[in-house]
Amino acid sequence: MVDFPGYNLSGVIASFLFILLTMKQSDDFRVIGPAHPILARVGEDVLLTCQLLPKRTAMHMEVRWYRSEPSTPVFMYRDGVEVTEMQMEEYKGRVEWIEDGIAEGSVALKIYNIQPSDNGQYWCHFQDGNSCGETNLLLKVAGLGSAPNIHMEGSGESGVQLVCTTRGWFPEPQVYWEDIQGEKLLAMSEHHIQDEDGLFYVETTLVVKNASAESVSCFIYNPVLSEEKEAVISIPEKLQAELASLKVIGPSQPILVRVGEDIQLTCYLSPKANAWSMEVRWVRSHRYPAVHVYKDGDHVAGEQMAEYRGRTVLVSDTIDEGRLTLQILSARPSDDGRYRCLFEKDDVYQEASLDLKVVGLGSSPLITVEGRKDGEMQLMCSSDGWFPQPHVEWRDMQGKTIPSSSEALTQGSHGLFHVETLLWVTNNSTVNVTCSISIPFLGEEKRATFSLSESRMTFLWKTLLILGLLLAVAVGLLRRRS
Structure with missing residues (x-):
């Protein structure tokens, strides 16, 4: 079987069953379409055509264009009118029915903005x-x-690092580097990321050990269009750029922030230099999409990661000294990790790394009695709202750890952990037990203590109270009868 892009086997089977169960293949006519694939560029309009043979009018026929499921068509025409009730959502308002040749069985569907x-x-x-x-x-x-x-990072011990970036490709393009003689160069890394619109962003890194090399080229090739685009960089020229002599400095220690607090990510140029005309980019793993991009005096919203939209504020009061702070509002567990702060000018950049530790100190533990059997009782300690995964343990009165019978840590949709741990203890014990939950590197814990003797006294008082109430009710009933 030939494997076409977008070919859906289950859809073909569904189509076959649809035809088999509802109708029979016509002996009077057949349908033909283009002999070759139709090529369309992103953003263009395209015309899909098909024809009845032998030629005959299709005015009173049902004509249906569909992808994988006949029941959800791209377009449907019946008895001279368009049927929109079952139409695929993504094609509503994007297709036009062209019936100029319908008297001879020729129909076309125009799709806008491919x-x-x-x-x-x-x-x-x-x-x-x-x-x-x-x-x-x-x-x-x-x-x-x-x-x-x-983009070039200033030369270091391993050589000059070059990063080639491009956006807006489909399908996934091919990428390669060449030196000035046209010889292929081996990339250190290559990343392809598909954005929300389905287009590919490419980021590939090359390390050139010989900094005196004249130039290298980065090529991006589209295999469907058989077209490519190229960029060339002159290494000696870029090494003399202003930014190559500067360094970007970030915090020397990890930044600690609690869930719900605002995050401050600060980095600056050394020696001091005005950064008004530079591009400053805070990123996670890759340059795109970014946490925040500052360029030409403004925020570049189109390059921002979805999870940071509406959550970032740039503090640029000291930008003329090369110092910038990115504020991320209301820290989440997903914000935890490494960030990179990049200053760029004339395609040369320097960067600093920032480590962010997000912590969530959960609720105070709650200890409950879950069951009793064979002279033992089962205690459960539970708590919500922890990040990262906390350390949980039971302790006796002397502070010694008691092995739990089971422990469960579950992470909710917001990334916070729920803790449940069970412990079996004997009913005749008078020893107190403590449940402790902590974030080790934070040096903070929350704990709850359960006293077995207090539990029995509480149980006794509850029992006496219930017996007293029953006795009072019984006395009241006897008095009414007398």
Whole structure:
């Protein structure tokens, strides 16, 4: 079987069953489509066509364009009108039915503003009473992205590090480096990230050990369009750039912040230099998408990671000295980890790393009696709202650890941990037990103590209270009868 992009086997089976159960293949006509795949660039409009043979009017037929499921069509035409009730949501308002040739059985569907998700197989289905015919056609979507940009980090012990970045490609492009003689160079790393629109961002890193090398090129190639884009960098020229002589300094110790508090990520240039004309970027693993990007005096919202949108504020009061602080509002467990602060000018950048530790000190533990059997009782200690994964233990009166019978840590949708730990103790014991939950590197803990003797006294008082109430009720009933 030929493997086409977007080919959906389950959809083909569903289509076959749909035809088999509801109608019979027509002996009077067949449907033909384009002999070759249709190529469309991202953002363009495309025309999908199909034709009845022999030619005949399709005015009173049902015509259905669909992807994998006939029941949710891209477009449906019946008895001269468009049927929109079952239409796929992503095609509403994006398709136009063209019926100029319908008297001869020729129909077309125009799709506006082609997107990567439109890539793949389509079916054109005609139905006349109980007879039907259909054909499939392949739409290949391609996007030629931005020209690559090569950024250089100042030379270090391992050599000069070059990072080539580009956006807006579809399908996933091919990437390679070449030296001035056209020889291929081996990249140190390569990352492809598909954004919310389905387009690919590419980031590839090359280390050039010989800093005196004249230049290197980065090529991005689209295999569908057979087109490529190139960027060239002159290493000696970039090494003389202003920023190559500067360093970016960040905190020397990890930044500690509690869940719900605001985060402050500060970095600065050394020696002091005005950063107004520079690009400053806070990132996690890759340069794109970013936590926050400052460029040309403003925030570049289009490059921001979804989870940081509306949560970042740039404090730039001392930007003329090269010092900037990024404030991230209301810390979450997902914010925990490493950040990089990049200052860039003329495609040369320097960076500093910042380690952020997010902590959540959960609720005070609650100890409850879960069951009793064979002279023992089972205690459960539970607590919510911890991050990272806490350390849990039971202790006796002397502070010695008591092994638990079981322990469960579950992480909720907000990333915080819920703790449950069980302990079996004998009913005749008078020893107190303590449940302790802590974040070791924070040096803080929360604990609860359970006294078995107090538990028995509480149980005794409850029993006496219940007996007293029953006795009072009984006395009241006897008095009423007398």
